[in-house]
Amino acid sequence: MTRTRTRPDDAESTGGTASVRAGDGTASTRPVGTPRKSAAGTKSSLIGWKLAAGIVGVLLLLALSLLTGVYDVFGGDGGAEMFQITRMPRTIALVLSGAAMAMCGLVMQLLTQNRFVEPTTTGTTEWAGLGLMLTVIVYPDASILARMIGAIIAAFIGTLVFFLFLRRISLKSSLIVPIVGIMLGAVVGAISTFIAVQTDMLQSLGIWFAGSFTSILRGQYEILWVVALVVAAVFITADRFTVAGLGKEVATNIGLNYNRVILIGTVLVAIATGVVTVVVGSLPFLGLIVPNIVSMIRGDDLRSNLPWVCLLGIAIVTICDLIGRVIIMPFELPVSVILGVVGALVFVALLLRQRKRG
Numbered sequence: 001m002t003r004t005r006t007r008p009d010d011a012e013s014t015g016g017t018a019s020v021r022a023g024d025g026t027a028s029t030r031p032v033g034t035p036r037k038s039a040a041g042t043k044s045s046l047i048g049w050k051l052a053a054g055i056v057g058v059l060l061l062l063a064l065s066l067l068t069g070v071y072d073v074f075g076g077d078g079g080a081e082m083f084q085i086t087r088m089p090r091t092i093a094l095v096l097s098g099a100a101m102a103m104c105g106l107v108m109q110l111l112t113q114n115r116f117v118e119p120t121t122t123g124t125t126e127w128a129g130l131g132l133m134l135t136v137i138v139y140p141d142a143s144i145l146a147r148m149i150g151a152i153i154a155a156f157i158g159t160l161v162f163f164l165f166l167r168r169i170s171l172k173s174s175l176i177v178p179i180v181g182i183m184l185g186a187v188v189g190a191i192s193t194f195i196a197v198q199t200d201m202l203q204s205l206g207i208w209f210a211g212s213f214t215s216i217l218r219g220q221y222e223i224l225w226v227v228a229l230v231v232a233a234v235f236i237t238a239d240r241f242t243v244a245g246l247g248k249e250v251a252t253n254i255g256l257n258y259n260r261v262i263l264i265g266t267v268l269v270a271i272a273t274g275v276v277t278v279v280v281g282s283l284p285f286l287g288l289i290v291p292n293i294v295s296m297i298r299g300d301d302l303r304s305n306l307p308w309v310c311l312l313g314i315a316i317v318t319i320c321d322l323i324g325r326v327i328i329m330p331f332e333l334p335v336s337v338i339l340g341v342v343g344a345l346v347f348v349a350l351l352l353r354q355r356k357r358g
Contacts, residue, residue: 054311061318065091068322070330090216093224094318097280100227100272102313103234103306105287110245110302111265112166115295116178116350118287119155119273123185125284127158128270128277129208130192137199144223144278152274158188159266175351211281211336213321224279230272233264235306241265242302282336285343286313292350316342 066087105118119125131154135147142150162181196205234241243251244261251258276283290313294305317335320342324333 051307051311054308058311058315058318061315061322062091062095065094065318065322068325085218086216089218089221090213093213093216093221093280094321095314096224096227097276097283098286098314098317099231099310100313101276101283101286102290102309102316103231103287104269104272106291106302106305106309107234107241107265107269108287109291110241111262112163112177113245113247114177115292116175116288116347117181118285119269120185120282120284121178121288122159122162122181123188124155124159124162124269124273125209125277125282126185126188126192127161128152128155128274129205129282130154130158130188130195131274132208132278133192133196133201133205136201136204137195144220148223148226148275148278151278152270155274155277156266156270158184159270163262163266207281208277209282209336210334211283211339212324212332212334213280214332214334216280221279224275226275227272230268231310233268237261237264238303238306245302281334283317284336284340285347286316286339288350289316289343289346292346 066083069087101119108117108119108122109115128151132147132151134154135142135150139146162184165180165184166177192205193202196202240256240261243254243256244258244265248258251261290309291305294308294312298305298308317339320338321335323338324335327333
């Protein structure tokens with residue numbers, strides 16, 4: 001008996017439907033013979049009045065961030081200088097960190113084929129904090145660049161460890177995968193706490209994981225521009241991540257180097273997580289909330305969703321930061337507190353929604 005293998009492109013000329021596995025591991029079908037979206041169609045879906053309205057809305061939020069604060073930058077002495085030293089750097093940091101961490105969540109969800117995965121549910125953030133602490137212990141006078149490198153290396157190692165664990169798990173349900181990541185993160189966090197207690201750095205560890213934009217000042221945040229390169233790299237490699245999200249077998253059959261794409265994604269996530277952890281701290285659940293909301297509203301078209309993921313990530317971080325600034329003014333709540341509450345509620349809601357769908 002001769003077995004005939006049909007290439008993915010051959011399905012266009014046959015009847016029936018073609019099965020496509022989505023990012024969460026579920027299967028969907030589309031009528032075979034339906035033409036794939038053309039480049040012009042993709043461009044039109046990227047640029048439209050809705051996206052323009054979204055950009056305007058985010059710009060208004062950023063303008064509100066520039067105007068919010070205890071110090072009167074318009075009528076006070078040295079207001080213009082204070083505006084340049086604190087308000088502008090803080091707003092730029094909101095943009096860069098929000099877009100980068102939201103994009104990291106999207107990349108990790110594609111590579112793991114699970115919608116409940118992001119840096120804080122895989123232990124990547126805890127590994128970055130451990131790397132930052134070890135760097136400071138070894139080199140007490142380490143510069144921000146040296147601390148960033150230490151955090152990136154540890155985050156890269158931690159993400160690889162998570163992927164290795166994932167490959168050895170026989171039951172890869174949508175709930176098991178994030179549980180494994182959270183357990184790994186808890187172990188790494190316990191190790192970090194033990195080392196911090198032994199080296200009298202427990203207070204510093206708490207500050208690093210606070211996730212606050214209060215200390216963002218001119219001259220101390222510029223290294224955060226590195227994550228802009230990560231966002232650009234994700235845009236460039238979006239199609240490869242999409243194919244890798246269909247699984248190793250499918251990606252290999254169409255000629256994609258699956259392991260190389262996984263490595264590229266791991267490097268990008270490690271860089272963004274390490275830099276944001278050093279400069280801002282932990283932003284819990286941001287990479288979980290944003291891709292899921294965008295996917296529920298717009299579907300799973302990755303390339304057309306990328307601008308929306310960036311915009312929504314910036315918007316959520318900015319709103320949480322504004323709430324933290326005004327809720328107990330003149331004091332501030334760390335943005336991680338607000339994000340943690342909102343993210344936990346969304347996480348539980350997504351779990352219940354997934355359970356109802358079976």
